[in-house]
Amino acid sequence: MKIINITITAKIKILPTIEQVSLLQKTVRAYRNGCNFVSEIVFHTKQLKQAALHRATYTELRSGFALRSQMAQSVMKTVIAKYKTNKNIGYGWSLVRFRKPEYDLLWNRDYSIMKDCFSVNTLQGRIKVPFIQKGMEKYFDGSWVFGTAKLICKHKKWLLLIPMTKYFEQASYKNIRQVVGIDFGQNFLATTYDSRGKTTFFSGRQAKHKRAQYKRLLKQLQMKKTPSARQRLREIRERENRWITDVNHCVSKALVSKYGKNTLFVIEELNCAQKEVCYGWYFEQLRQMLEYKARMKQSKVIAVEPKYTSQTCPKCGHTERANRNKKQHMFICKTCQYTSNDDRIAAMNLQQNGIEYIVAVTALA
Numbered sequence: 001m002k003i004i005n006i007t008i009t010a011k012i013k014i015l016p017t018i019e020q021v022s023l024l025q026k027t028v029r030a031y032r033n034g035c036n037f038v039s040e041i042v043f044h045t046k047q048l049k050q051a052a053l054h055r056a057t058y059t060e061l062r063s064g065f066a067l068r069s070q071m072a073q074s075v076m077k078t079v080i081a082k083y084k085t086n087k088n089i090g091y092g093w094s095l096v097r098f099r100k101p102e103y104d105l106l107w108n109r110d111y112s113i114m115k116d117c118f119s120v121n122t123l124q125g126r127i128k129v130p131f132i133q134k135g136m137e138k139y140f141d142g143s144w145v146f147g148t149a150k151l152i153c154k155h156k157k158w159l160l161l162i163p164m165t166k167y168f169e170q171a172s173y174k175n176i177r178q179v180v181g182i183d184f185g186q187n188f189l190a191t192t193y194d195s196r197g198k199t200t201f202f203s204g205r206q207a208k209h210k211r212a213q214y215k216r217l218l219k220q221l222q223m224k225k226t227p228s229a230r231q232r233l234r235e236i237r238e239r240e241n242r243w244i245t246d247v248n249h250c251v252s253k254a255l256v257s258k259y260g261k262n263t264l265f266v267i268e269e270l271n272c273a274q275k276e277v278c279y280g281w282y283f284e285q286l287r288q289m290l291e292y293k294a295r296m297k298q299s300k301v302i303a304v305e306p307k308y309t310s311q312t313c314p315k316c317g318h319t320e321r322a323n324r325n326k327k328q329h330m331f332i333c334k335t336c337q338y339t340s341n342d343d344r345i346a347a348m349n350l351q352q353n354g355i356e357y358i359v360a361v362t363a364l365a
């Protein structure tokens with residue numbers, strides 16, 4: 001049995017009291033200021049070794065910024081990691097500024113979290129803060145490993161981002177008990193066709209509408225060439241990206257929970273042209289999310305060549321471009337007259353591809 005590990009980031013809303021809020025604010029600010037102080041030194045000295053940096057900054061971090069010992073260490077780690085990341089992605093050597101109040105927390109040293117309580121190190125020692133437990137229960141069954149968390153404050157809400165890792169048995173094709181073809185699109189975010197011959201449409205009307213709104217807004221801003229329009233453009237793009245990520249989470253989650261364990265999902269491989277258009281990353285992200293969520297349920301995802309998936313008649317096999325009327329979202333087979341929604345046809349053909357695939361791989365094994 002193959003074992004794989006999967007890491008996901010849990011976003012937890014914590015509920016500090018008014019006194020705790022002021023203490024947390026002081027703490028994350030001191031932490032951020034500490035980061036900026038160390039960043040200046042790293043920028044000038046190019047020193048990325050923690051021991052040397054410790055000698056140069058520790059005393060000041062403790063006395064000047066009132067950071068506790070463990071927090072001072074964490075500040076150095078955060079700054080070093082940021083410079084290393086910039087280096088690795090090929091940025092030139094430039095001063096890193098820490099603007100957002102954020103606080104990196106090492107599991108068991110800076111924070112711990114149990115079923116009913118989150119405990120965190122502050123400028124005045126540890127405090128215990130309740131959090132919203134809904135949806136979190138599964139992480140406390142002992143099978144998840146907690147990583148370095150980030151405490152952030154956004155729009156006056158306090159959030160804890162924790163990477164959680166768990167080991168999963170990987171699905172084997174022998175155990176697959178159903179095959180589901182998925183066609184991703186815009187009218188329907190997803191159209192599925194399963195082993196029982198059932199079709200499900202995941203409506204995308206709202207998403208399509210919202211995407212059109214974003215498109216219009218971005219176009220207007222692109223025409224204005226003022227600095228403030230550019231700034232606004234960046235903000236809107238970021239907001240749109242966050243929204244798309246959210247939609248992808250919902251769709252992948254809905255798909256995986258609908259079909260349960262030991263499912264083979266069959267999707268279309270994106271071609272190069274699709275990858276390059278602006279929403280290429282959106283499908284890529286959706287695919288990745290579907291993959292890891294499927295793995296957690298001993299399910300699998302395969303991507304197949306999209307050739308003819310929307311032109312082939314699933315009943316008689318006749319393939320012709322004219323079978324499909326793209327504008328009307330209809331498929332009418334020129335040979336046998338089989339008629340259906342075109343997204344559904346794609347899902348049916350993908351499902352068929354998946355069955356053939358399973359037959360082939362299990363015959364080889």
Ligand SMILES: [Zn+2]
Nearest residue numbers: 313316333336
């Ligand atoms: Zn036909």
